[in-house]
Amino acid sequence: MLGTITKIHELKESRNGNWFMRVEFRLKNGDWAKTDLCPSFRNYERWKYLLKVGVDLTGLNLKRKGEVNADSYPEVRKPNVAGHWEDTPSGGMKFVADDLVDKKVEEVEQKQIMIKGFVDKGNGYFKVAGKQEKYYNVYVNENGYATCDCPAFHYKNEYCKHVKIIKKHLDELAKKKGSRKTN
């Protein structure tokens, strides 16, 4: 689906603690739609070269009415804003708009890690701060089983403190969700 970016909001913290940027669109059929992009999520890569008000995009999928799926593969076909083309590793070309609103992933991650000690990378992946400016990657699968790539997890047969931090975070989220349902 075709659409034009009409507004890009400042980063905000969501209920589950992820920082996100709301982007608004006017779709080709005249409808309004939005999507929330987390710069720490992998699908942000698909958007960051295109984040500019006025850019016309193709490839927008709707999750539901009024909501563009952040997992869409947005593309610029005919650039209507200033920018340039770059080769992609797959042999194609991608358009990179000038003066992007891109929030640097590293900066956003750094801030979140400073405040909370970890950052949610989406799909069960977390980056957790360890000692001496080291970071470890925790993954929690759908059944709640977690792994960490730190030495403690590897050598001891028990959950390390990085996994415990994420488990606690996920438990709190689950509780919040539960209490919201009963209200």
Ligand SMILES: [Zn+2]
């Ligand atoms: Zn660990």
